[in-house]
Amino acid sequence: MSDPVSALNGAAFSGIATVEEAGLAGMITLRGDLGSKGLGAAVKAATGVDIPTANKVALSDEGGAAWMSPDELLLMVPYTEVEGKLAALTEALAGEHALAVNVSDARAVFRLSGDGARETLAKVCPVDLSAEAFVAGQFRRTRMAQVAAAFWLDEGGVFTIVCFRSVADYVFNLLSNAAHPHSKVGVY
Amino acid sequence: MLILECPYCGVKAEESELHAGGEAHLKRFGPGSSDAEFHDYLFMRKNPRGVHFERWRHINGCGKWFHAARCTTTLEVFGTYSAQTLEPPQAIRDAVSAKRPGWSWRDLK
Ligand SMILES: [Zn+2]
Numbered sequence: 347m348s349d350p351v352s353a354l355n356g357a358a359f360s361g362i363a364t365v366e367e368a369g370l371a372g373m374i375t376l377r378g379d380l381g382s383k384g385l386g387a388a389v390k391a392a393t394g395v396d397i398p399t400a401n402k403v404a405l406s407d408e409g410g411a412a413w414m415s416p417d418e419l420l421l422m423v424p425y426t427e428v429e430g431k432l433a434a435l436t437e438a439l440a441g442e443h444a445l446a447v448n449v450s451d452a453r454a455v456f457r458l459s460g461d462g463a464r465e466t467l468a469k470v471c472p473v474d475l476s477a478e479a480f481v482a483g484q485f486r487r488t489r490m491a492q493v494a495a496a497f498w499l500d501e502g503g504v505f506t507i508v509c510f511r512s513v514a515d516y517v518f519n520l521l522s523n524a525a526h527p528h529s530k531v532g533v534y
Numbered sequence: 535m536l537i538l539e540c541p542y543c544g545v546k547a548e549e550s551e552l553h554a555g556g557e558a559h560l561k562r563f564g565p566g567s568s569d570a571e572f573h574d575y576l577f578m579r580k581n582p583r584g585v586h587f588e589r590w591r592h593i594n595g596c597g598k599w600f601h602a603a604r605c606t607t608t609l610e611v612f613g614t615y616s617a618q619t620l621e622p623p624q625a626i627r628d629a630v631s632a633k634r635p636g637w638s639w640r641d642l643k
Binding site: 400401414415416418472486487488489494 | 594595
């Protein structure tokens with residue numbers, strides 16, 4: 347067996363915020379009818395959470411589910427369990443108009459924390475990241491400078507950012523630059 | 535700056551999060567139509583100064599196509615609406631009429 351590694355091997359940078367590559371994460375893209383009871387039960391079995399409402403993330407200790415579009419979820423599971431979870435999910439969804447795919451190795455994940463986290467993210471995304479507008483549990487797909495990205499904010503004030511693995515280096519450099527110690531704007 | 539509210543995810547998306555899809559509500563002329571009809575379908579687009587109906591895609595977001603009614607002169611947005619329609623819903627037409635009485639666009643008034 348080969349030994350899977352994440353895109354940047356846990357690279358980290360600290361400035362007005364701390365940027366860390368989070369390592370390997372199990373991710374399953376699921377498309378289907380989000381109103382279906384069967385799909386809801388399959389998601390619960392795989393992740394331990396109910397299907398989140400629009401633009402929200404539902405988190406459990408081991409993973410969770412993020413609302414990607416009216417017919418798409420991103421399921422987060424432990425990296426080592428993704429194949430088993432996918433098989434169970436596919437079996438549970440037999441007969442439903444749905445599709446689940448393992449996208450774990452197509453993604454990179456970053457954590458962004460610290461006092462300057464909102465400001466760092468706001469520099470590179472066209473999103474209102476003020477404390478009133480962007481609250482814990484919210485999930486947003488958007489553009490991070492020149493690439494697509496998605497992120498959510500957890501109860502601990504930490505942003506988790508998901509992007510394509512092929513642009514992991516770009517996103518890390520982008521966030522590190524936006525978090526440069528001498529770059530504080532103080533807008534939030 | 536143009537901001538459109540995506541009717542599928544509800545996000546108020548800034549223009550750079552969107553992809554412009556050109557004129558809305560085109561009627562397709564394919565096999566069986568005349569050369570002139572096919573030519574017009576393929577090439578002839580409205581480029582009005584004022585009320586316009588367009589297709590947009592929330593490309594760096596939920597990924598869905600939708601429609602927008604807006605003013606090309608002022609960037610004022612009258613409303614956005616579902617892609618699953620052949621013409622603007624009455625609520626959108628009313629919103630345009632409230633701001634631009636006497637407007638017309640192709641066969642719409
Ligand atoms: Zn959208």
